[in-house]
Amino acid sequence: MQAVEKAIKEKARALLADGTVDRVLGWEKGEYCYDNTPAVFTAENLGNLVYNSFCGANLSKYLIAESKKEGRVLALLKPCDTYSFNQLVKEHRIDREKVYVLGIPCHGIADVEKLNVKGVKGIERIAEDGGTLTAQTLYGEKTCEINDVLLERCMACKGPEHMAADDVIEDTAPVELRKHDRFGMVEKLEQMTPDERFEFWRSELSKCIRCNACRNVCPACSCLKCVFDNDASGVAAKANVDTFEENMFHIIRAFHVAGRCTDCGECSRVCPQGIPLHLLNRKFIQDINKNYGEYQAGADDSSAWPLVDYTQEDVEPGAIEGGKN
Amino acid sequence: MPELNEQKSSSEFKPLIVAFCCNWCSYAGADLAGTSRLNYPANVKIIRVPCSCRVNPMFILRAFQRGADGVIINGCHPGDCHYSTGNYYARRRMALLFSMLEYLGIEKGRTRVEWVSAAEGQRFAQVMNEFAETIHNLGENKRLEDLRCKR
Amino acid sequence: MQKIAMDRISEFFSAIAAERALYLPLKKKGAVNFGKWEEGADVDLDALHTVKSPKGLFFPQSEDLVSFKMQGKEISIDAPDAPDEKFAVFGVRACDARGMDILDRVFLSDPVDTYYAARRENGIVVTLSCSAPEETCFCSVFGIDPARPGGDVSAWIAGGFLYVKALTEKGEALLSGLSLLEAADEAEIGPAVEQVKAVMEKLPLKDLDLTGIDGSATEKLFASEKWAELSRACLGCGTCTYVCPTCQCYDIRDFDTGKEIRRYRCWDSCMYSDFTRMAHGNPRKSQVERFRQRFMHKLVYFPANNDGMYSCVGCGRCVAKCPISMNIVKVAKALGAEAKE
Numbered sequence: 089m090q091a092v093e094k095a096i097k098e099k100a101r102a103l104l105a106d107g108t109v110d111r112v113l114g115w116e117k118g119e120y121c122y123d124n125t126p127a128v129f130t131a132e133n134l135g136n137l138v139y140n141s142f143c144g145a146n147l148s149k150y151l152i153a154e155s156k157k158e159g160r161v162l163a164l165l166k167p168c169d170t171y172s173f174n175q176l177v178k179e180h181r182i183d184r185e186k187v188y189v190l191g192i193p194c195h196g197i198a199d200v201e202k203l204n205v206k207g208v209k210g211i212e213r214i215a216e217d218g219g220t221l222t223a224q225t226l227y228g229e230k231t232c233e234i235n236d237v238l239l240e241r242c243m244a245c246k247g248p249e250h251m252a253a254d255d256v257i258e259d260t261a262p263v264e265l266r267k268h269d270r271f272g273m274v275e276k277l278e279q280m281t282p283d284e285r286f287e288f289w290r291s292e293l294s295k296c297i298r299c300n301a302c303r304n305v306c307p308a309c310s311c312l313k314c315v316f317d318n319d320a321s322g323v324a325a326k327a328n329v330d331t332f333e334e335n336m337f338h339i340i341r342a343f344h345v346a347g348r349c350t351d352c353g354e355c356s357r358v359c360p361q362g363i364p365l366h367l368l369n370r371k372f373i374q375d376i377n378k379n380y381g382e383y384q385a386g387a388d389d390s391s392a393w394p395l396v397d398y399t400q401e402d403v404e405p406g407a408i409e410g411g412k413n
Numbered sequence: 414m415p416e417l418n419e420q421k422s423s424s425e426f427k428p429l430i431v432a433f434c435c436n437w438c439s440y441a442g443a444d445l446a447g448t449s450r451l452n453y454p455a456n457v458k459i460i461r462v463p464c465s466c467r468v469n470p471m472f473i474l475r476a477f478q479r480g481a482d483g484v485i486i487n488g489c490h491p492g493d494c495h496y497s498t499g500n501y502y503a504r505r506r507m508a509l510l511f512s513m514l515e516y517l518g519i520e521k522g523r524t525r526v527e528w529v530s531a532a533e534g535q536r537f538a539q540v541m542n543e544f545a546e547t548i549h550n551l552g553e554n555k556r557l558e559d560l561r562c563k564r
Numbered sequence: 565m566q567k568i569a570m571d572r573i574s575e576f577f578s579a580i581a582a583e584r585a586l587y588l589p590l591k592k593k594g595a596v597n598f599g600k601w602e603e604g605a606d607v608d609l610d611a612l613h614t615v616k617s618p619k620g621l622f623f624p625q626s627e628d629l630v631s632f633k634m635q636g637k638e639i640s641i642d643a644p645d646a647p648d649e650k651f652a653v654f655g656v657r658a659c660d661a662r663g664m665d666i667l668d669r670v671f672l673s674d675p676v677d678t679y680y681a682a683r684r685e686n687g688i689v690v691t692l693s694c695s696a697p698e699e700t701c702f703c704s705v706f707g708i709d710p711a712r713p714g715g716d717v718s719a720w721i722a723g724g725f726l727y728v729k730a731l732t733e734k735g736e737a738l739l740s741g742l743s744l745l746e747a748a749d750e751a752e753i754g755p756a757v758e759q760v761k762a763v764m765e766k767l768p769l770k771d772l773d774l775t776g777i778d779g780s781a782t783e784k785l786f787a788s789e790k791w792a793e794l795s796r797a798c799l800g801c802g803t804c805t806y807v808c809p810t811c812q813c814y815d816i817r818d819f820d821t822g823k824e825i826r827r828y829r830c831w832d833s834c835m836y837s838d839f840t841r842m843a844h845g846n847p848r849k850s851q852v853e854r855f856r857q858r859f860m861h862k863l864v865y866f867p868a869n870n871d872g873m874y875s876c877v878g879c880g881r882c883v884a885k886c887p888i889s890m891n892i893v894k895v896a897k898a899l900g901a902e903a904k905e
Binding site for chain 3: 118119120122123124125126127128145150200205209210211212225226227291292294295297298299300301303304305317319322325326327328329354357358360361362363
């Protein structure tokens with residue numbers, strides 16, 4: 089990825105110099121090797137820009153605000169980020185003219201939590217060599233394969249193509265696509281009894297601390313004011329006082345993004361309690377695919393998404409199996 | 414508290430049912446059921462909405478939160494919507510929502526959509542009787558209740 | 565100092581739980597949080613720290629304050645009794661124990677928060693020495709020794725034994741009731757303490773410099789131009805505040821159950837858009853001001869009002885959990901650089 093980082097910087101410098109763009113949206117190097125923060129760069133501080141296997145944050149959502157500002161912004165988008173970008177363009181949330189999308193290659197993003205679970209703790213430095221991560225930790229050197237510690241979303245990678253890009257940094261050493269059954273866990277849950285499913289979700293959702301990280305990071309959650317923040321809605325709340333609220337928040341949130349969710353997996357990535365929120369989104373995606381035809385949100389920037397569309401022959405409510413009875 | 418428990422078990426479970434009815438077909442159907450003196454359970458509480466697609470998923474969850482044991486949405490038959498297409502959208506939304514509720518382990522029978530026209534007073538009463546029966550068999554809503562709202 | 569073999573630790577927990585509720589780090593669906601101990605519980609004493617800090621045991625995320633009911637023209641008001649559950653919390657790390665000192669300064673100074681005070685009174689804090697600090701730790705910056713964790717009772721795990729030592733009367737009372745403990749020599753934990761010290765020396769954040777960031781520089785830091793840049797990526801979520809052991813802001817809200825009004829309080833976050841919103845509007849209009857508030861409070865306002873005590877304990881939770889990896893360390897470094905200019 090170091091070669092890619094270099095290529096990105098060269099490209100960005102050139103585009104800044106010839107006036108094509110005024111600033112660059114990317115990731116800034118943090119304290120460690122893994123805590124990169126989304127940031128906006130100009131020619132002066134472009135040196136702090138970093139691109140490695142820990143640049144998980146999907147930058148598309150920042151473009152809502154960035155594209156409202158003066159001038160044009162260069163956005164570094166990984167292939168899966170371009171789906172969110174397209175969806176936001178489709179919803180007229182991003183001004184496409186004010187963004188120059190530079191598609192950058194991605195070989196999968198590593199999950200620090202998974203590294204910790206694998207016993208890689210006290211990380212000081214991590215060197216990447218092909219698919220191997222070598223970590224210098226407070227407790228000695230540890231190595232692991234990046235494929236073993238990928239974010240859930242990367243296990244179900246949508247592929248290396250950018251769905252929207254003004255220019256692309258070529259991937260000189262492409263990796264093989266991870267083959268992971270994207271709907272495997274959804275189907276497993278469907279096969280459980282209602283009691284088991286209820287138990288599963290109860291114990292997962294009861295961990296929710298209502299920090300709203302899943303909502304605030306979600307590129308599909310782009311409402312100016314969320315219904316859960318609106319006192320007039322009757323459902324505004326800052327805490328899950330009752331188990332009902334844990335359920336309601338997540339059901340409604342998943343429903344509000346149904347058909348628009350690109351399965352970018354940011355919700356699961358940021359959840360401090362590790363709730364597998366993508367399993368809610370994927371359930372909707374699977375139901376949509378099975379009943380209204382295969383649909384990938386963000387694959388284009390103009391088609392009507394399933395919940396603003398219909399056919400006269402649609403299935404009746406109750407006909408879709410939410411799970412075994 | 415033995416007395417209280419005894420009292421509870423002896424008093425029969427009367428499910429609380431919330432029925433969202435669209436203004437143009439189903440509400441008129443309910444009216445017809447009434448003027449035709451057809452019987453359906455008194456614990457079906459009707460809420461009139463302009464169109465079945467006005468029913469936000471939040472309404473359904475809020476009904477459960479406030480103590481409903483079952484929620485039914487009634488709209489015009491597909492193709493007959495007063496606004497041409499409202500019930501088509503409602504159909505997709507409710508299909509996905511109900512599937513999600515089931516996925517979370519909520520009993521399948523607690524939610525339902527029925528298309529009832531203004532002329533179908535008979536059918537309205539029949540649907541309500543059936544639905545009340547289903548909910549009665551399912552028992553109290555425990556999985557989507559808000560304990561604060563319990564009396 | 566007393567000890568008990570680690571393979572008998574569930575007997576130890578069971579003996580405490582016989583007298584009072586026992587809360588300790590439990591693993592549930594992959595996440596470790598404080599929970600009530602019961603036989604067979606999945607206790608996790610290896611995790612560096614819990615996702616949520618133990619502050620919730622004394623200052624719960626939500627609690628009822630009062631309820632109102634109308635019957636005809638009668639209004640009845642009902643306030644719940646002060647919490648009276650006797651409990652012990654085991655496995656509190658040194659940083660979280662300091663976090664409680666900070667909360668005490670807020671809730672136990674006039675006017676005393678009766679609910680918090682009651683829980684502090686009813687609860688016994690058993691701390692646990694750290695064994696494997698991580699790169700996110702910077703407690704030593706605030707003078708905290710993770711191998712001398714404080715609380716009512718301190719505990720150490722070393723050489724297959726759990727060592728305990730009472731530090732307060734409450735702690736004495738707890739331990740005196742436990743007959744399964746055997747006497748031990750303080751020297752036995754020596755190697756474990758040394759080991760932690762050695763790791764602490766290697767921590768990347770151990771030299772975090774806070775010079776110039778304190779109550780005396782309020783105006784300069786407030787007006788800093790760094791805030792806009794630092795807060796640019798902030799999502800405005802409440803993760804940092806909700807996992808923080810010292811964040812103590814709360815909101816009071818009413819919930820209409822249809823039969824009565826329940827007035828409750830719940831944690832609030834200065835990162836949220838409706839924090840400080842009043843009838844006239846919100847003085848903190850953008851995320852820049854909200855973001856600034858959080859760090860100014862921790863590093864500047866709190867020490868200004870509390871004899872220089874920072875309201876950060878260096879637990880590293882926000883460092884590990886921020887979705888976009890913007891945290892107090894990065895802020896302190898940026899402001900520190902400016903303060904020196």
